[in-house]
Amino acid sequence: MEGSSKSSSTFHLSSDDDHKKWLEIQDSLKRKLITEDDYNWNLGESEEEEESSGVQVLKYIGGFDISFSKHHPSVACGTLVVLDFKTLDVVYEDSSIVTIDVPYVPGFLAFREAPVFLQLLKKMQDSSHPFYPQVLLVFVLLMIDGNGILHPRGFGSACHLGVLADLPTIGVGKNLHHVDGLTSSRVRELLEAEDNFNVDFIPLVGDSGNTLGAASKGSFKPIFVSVGHRVSLASAVEVVKRTCKYRVPEPIRQADIISRDYLRKHH
DNA sequence: GCGACAG
DNA sequence: ATCTTGTCGC
Numbered sequence A: 001m002e003g004s005s006k007s008s009s010t011f012h013l014s015s016d017d018d019h020k021k022w023l024e025i026q027d028s029l030k031r032k033l034i035t036e037d038d039y040n041w042n043l044g045e046s047e048e049e050e051e052s053s054g055v056q057v058l059k060y061i062g063g064f065d066i067s068f069s070k071h072h073p074s075v076a077c078g079t080l081v082v083l084d085f086k087t088l089d090v091v092y093e094d095s096s097i098v099t100i101d102v103p104y105v106p107g108f109l110a111f112r113e114a115p116v117f118l119q120l121l122k123k124m125q126d127s128s129h130p131f132y133p134q135v136l137l138v139f140v141l142l143m144i145d146g147n148g149i150l151h152p153r154g155f156g157s158a159c160h161l162g163v164l165a166d167l168p169t170i171g172v173g174k175n176l177h178h179v180d181g182l183t184s185s186r187v188r189e190l191l192e193a194e195d196n197f198n199v200d201f202i203p204l205v206g207d208s209g210n211t212l213g214a215a216s217k218g219s220f221k222p223i224f225v226s227v228g229h230r231v232s233l234a235s236a237v238e239v240v241k242r243t244c245k246y247r248v249p250e251p252i253r254q255a256d257i258i259s260r261d262y263l264r265k266h267h
Numbered sequence B: 001g002c003g004a005c006a007g
Numbered sequence C: 001a002t003c004t005t006g007t008c009g010c
Helices: A014-031 A109-125 A129-140 A159-165 A184-192 A233-242 A249-263
Strands: A060-068 A073-085 A089-101 A141-144 A169-173 A203-204 A211-216 A224-229
Touching: A014 A159, A060 A109, A060 A224, A060 A249, A073 A109, A073 A249, A089 A109, A089 A249, A109 A141, A109 A159, A141 A159, A141 A233, A141 A249, A159 A169, A169 A233, A184 A203, A184 A211, A203 A224, A203 A233, A211 A233
Parallel strands: A060 A141, A141 A169
Antiparallel strands: A060 A073, A073 A089, A169 A224, A203 A211, A211 A224
């Protein structure tokens, strides 16, 4: 009698109503999604590009991640960092311990992460520290520890958080979320394809024919980059390349290290 | 029916 | 996400 629906899944929502509600929210937010570059900025590739015709050179890049407590699964620490795009030094960091009771359900990651993310973002924007006004002027990009359009409904957490914040975001996944025929073995095939031997990122084209993201082919285990909001895939990949000292790009890696560290000390 | 399933 | 030490190599 009780709990008769979809009980075969390890993951589940408290009710079918919640599931429907979440789908509707994703669908609604997705209407605002922009999957191309719509900011007037560049990466400062060549000297002559800089400061010309009102084009902003990307000076800072943000990163966001959450770590969870070992023994208290609902206790978490969200961390927002800002790095100098050129030197990759952390120039701003803020962490917050929170309680997250929303369950993790594949395909709905953003519902767990959005509250802390928005809280940290607002705190940065409202702060009176002399650094922040500068950030507001030149800080235009955020990396999220989750996928963008590489998602069952084309609206992963990077898209979700990007639309909520109305900021450009890049999705970076450390594991593949199987979607549109893109399985681990399929990706392995693509990575080993001969005509890709000289590239460091290969496009991920699903069965639908759509390019949903790109996979790195540098390390044994690839990372998966996809468009979040207001950024093209080409730009997203370029930015990720330029911020990778190790497998995981620095904004994500630093946010991960700092959040884990903060959680350990404050709990 | 069974397996797969970002963090 | 988290559980987890040493160990091999530059």
